[in-house]
Amino acid sequence: MNSPAGKLTSLEIYDKYGAMAYGIILQIIPQPHLAQEVLISVFSSPLLQSCNSYPFTFAVCIIKLARAKAVEAKRKLAGASSPALDIRSDAAENSPQQVFDLAFRQGFSPEEVAEKLNISKPEVLRSLHAFFKSNRDA
DSSP states (O other): OOOGGGOOOHHHHHHHHHHHHHHHHHHHOOOHHHHHHHHHHHHTOGGGGGGGGOSSOHHHHHHHHHHHHHHHHHHHHHHHSOOOOOOOOOTTTOOHHHHHIIIIISOOOHHHHHHHHTOOHHHHHHHHHHHHHHHHHO
């Protein structure tokens, strides 16, 4: 049952998008207990209702919110003990998958990914494009 004027309630949003959001959070925080806590923070966030007027699709808004909350939680967890990243500066190792992992799962900006991999920002953007294209065509 939808609410008036096409606005979804938090429960309706959770029913429809909860599994997708949880999957995204698990990619960033692979510990189920912590991922569930982040999921709760996504669906209790005041930002959730702003998705009702999001210019794209509701799903895109949920994806962005879930990713942002998961990256924020991951950074807080890593704050006390910052583990060394396993990054090789080999051009062969700078695969589109690795660039995507750094940008999406670890939350680094394209500039930070470029710096960590010792490549240019345009190379990072090309790698991200290649990653999405290869996964779309698969």
